[in-house]
Amino acid sequence: MTRSRRLPPEQRRAHLIDAAIAVFGRLPVDQVSADDIAAEAGVSRALFYRYFSSAAEAFVAATETAVDGLVERLTTPSDGTLAEQLRTALGEFLRFAETHEPSVVALLRNGSVMATPGTSALIDRVRRTAVDEILARAEVTEPSAMTLMTLRSWVATVEVGTLSWLRERHLTAAELAAWLTDQLIAMSAATAAHDAALAGVVDR
Structure with a gap:
């Protein structure tokens, strides 16, 4: 194992998070x-434990880093029509x-199997932000249950499509x-055929 140089605590923690992102992106x-x-x-096991109590805790920190960027x-x-804004x-x-790529793969591939309140909240933050952004840009203030189901299903499509890509x-x-x-x-x-409120948004 190659030993890394001595770093200040904040930089060392960030270095360990980067390493965790790389590993979780592969496994x-x-x-x-x-x-x-x-x-x-490139550090000792003892040094790792100065900053994190477990690999699971490192995963939470790595997930948070990825989530902030996403x-x-x-x-x-962005400007333009709703479709143009969405493409942007x-x-x-x-x-x-x-x-x-490693951090995004770790987030999308591993997130659903990491059963901790911390990671669930972080991953849900990305999904909730995506839905809220679409609703805000479409000027929908009181979405129906069917509209929310549609958007959440689409977010899942984005996740699977991104991993495949x-x-x-x-x-x-x-x-x-x-x-x-x-x-x-x-x-x-398709949803607008069953939801009059969404039909107006689709027309726009």
């Missing part, structure tokens, strides 16, 4: 140990996902953003 969270993260960071991309202001936000999200790169980021936008339009149109 399911339940297969990662403190030793794996320490080895990735939320920033999802809430980037998706483009920002996908650029972040491509640049920070990062693994296979079968589309460009622009093509994927356009396809995901069309997916939401199609899903909203």
Whole structure:
């Protein structure tokens, strides 16, 4: 194991989080140990335990780092129609996902199996932000249960599509953003047939 240089506490913690992100991006969270993260960071197991009590705690910290970046991309202001704004936000999200692939893969692939209140709250924050942003930009203040179900289902589609894209790169980021936008339009149109309030938004 290569020993890393001495760092101030804040930088050391950030270094360990980066190492955790890299490991969780490669392996399911339940297969990662403190030793794996320490080895990735080039530090001793004892030094790892100065900052985190377990690999699970490191995962929470890594997840929080990824979430902060994703939320920033999802809430980037943009102009144009609702569809154009959505494509822009998706483009920002996908650029972040491509640049920070290990952290995004760790978040989307491992998040659902990490049964802790901390990670659940962080992952739900991303999903809730995505839904709230769409509602705000569509000027929908009192969404119906069916509308919320549609948006939440679409967010799940984005997650699965992003993981597939990062693994296979079968589309460009622009093509994927356009396809995901069309997916939401199609899903909203189907829901609008059963929800008069959403029908007005779809018409706009």
